[in-house]
Amino acid sequence: MRVLVVGSGAREHALCVALSSDPAVAALACAPGNAGTARIAEAAPVDVTDPVAIAALATGWGADLVVVGPEVPLVAGAADAVREAGIACFGPSAEAAQIEGSKSFAKHVMAAAGVPTARSWPVGGPAELETALSESGAPYVVKDDGLAAGKGVVVTTDRDAAVAHGRAVLDAGGAVLVEEFLDGPEVSLFAVTDGTTVLPLLPAQDHKRRDDGDAGPNTGGMGAYAPLPWAPPGLVDDVLATVLQPTVDEMRRRGEPFSGLLYAGLALTSRGVRVVEFNARFGDPETEVVLPLLETPLAGLLHAAATGTLADHPPLRWRPGAAVTVVVAASGYPETPRTGDPVTGADGEGVLHAGTAVDAEGTVRSAGGRVLAVTATGPDLAAARQAAYERVAAVRLAGAHWRSDVALAAVEGRIAVPEA
Ligand code: AMP
Ligand code: GLY
DSSP states (O other), X not given: OEEEEEEOSHHHHHHHHHHHTOTTOSEEEEEEOOTTGGGTXXXXXXXXXXXXXXXXXHHHHTOSEEEEOSHHHHHHTHHHHHHHTTOEEESOOTTTTHHHHOHHHHHHHHHHHTOOBOOEEEEOSHHHHHHHHHHHOSSXXXXXXXXXXXXXXXXXXXXXXXXXXXXXXXXTXXXXXXXXXOOSOEEEEEEEESSSOEEEXXXXXXOOEEEGGGEEEEOSOSEEEESOTTSOTTHHHHHIIIIIHHHHHHHHHTTOOOOEEEEEEEEEETTEEEEEEEESSOOTTTHHHHGGGBOSOHHHHHHHHHTTOGGGSOOOOBOSSEEEEEEEEOTTTTTSOOOOOBEESOOSTTEEESSEEEOTTSOEEEOSSEEEEEEXXXXXXXXXXXXXXXXXXXXXXXXXXXXXXXXXXXXXXXOOOOOO
């Protein structure tokens, strides 16, 4: 099988690592890729916002399967264009990707499917914003309705800050959603689906805030670990039955079947599991910890999802142990990341590249906000964590920032689901 991965982050590097170890994969390409993917996959330049260009590349390269990493190409219709070219594609149609692209669309689907989520107030203007904030009460949750790379949400007890964020989104021509605040730890649960059959992966947890102790601004994700030693028994089966399967069934019923990766961002609240958001693709950096634990060959699994044959796929097999990834970010991330700094010590095992590029002299340089996702596995979470931080210590990048507490609360047994 010739597999083309679309994207250029550490998620795509993790996908390439897993795909390249599947004996069914005869050739692998990553477009546009980064300095890390270029070591294990052919690099091909492409504009990921251009579905026609992606389909043309897939045809020209002779791909048997295209795996689309990021949400932007999916929402733009990359999977539709690839399938129209007669090539199997892992990823939802543009219509189905609205489950991530529009938070209000996702709310409609959840309401129709009876899926538990936060109460929400759609906001069209400044007066509605004030009313919605008064009704929701503090803590305030104010969201950009559209795609914002994980940075469109403000959670605050400061009403002025809530108003300022809502107004900024409205002034930029966007739509705003105010939501009920959800307490309790967050879980990212991924499921591979062909639109009918749903296979959940291992639950993971992401660290969304930039700084230790969950301080600082929301980011795309600063680190992750899997599995979750504190997760209630039966969590995955419960979420499959109450969230994932009903959502996939509802999308099919609407005539917008969702195939690809359905990512449920969940809060385990005192009143039960609630969906915080859906994403239409593998999460980043959770993928970097889930895939190293997957023993089942990845290409066969994604191909089965892309071709509607997941019902015939054998049950997933997992390696024992745990995985931790620590994101090494550029100075100034997330507001104004500095790029162009040399990166060294980034070629060892488990060092997944995100925003990196090779310059004309062959030097690897930072090229984005999240530069590396440094990953390790181990027999348990504490061991995986220690191994990941040992690898981080070998990285050299001027002004680099990373959290020193990834997976720490879980290792120390400090995470608990609130009691009702
Ligand atoms: P989202 O882009 O919807 O995933 O939101 C990003 C982050 O904001 C989530 O991972 C949560 O940490 C936080 N968040 C979003 N919605 C809520 C909510 N209703 N209650 C509490 N925190 C939230
Ligand atoms: N890790 C959060 C995301 O992928 O959206």
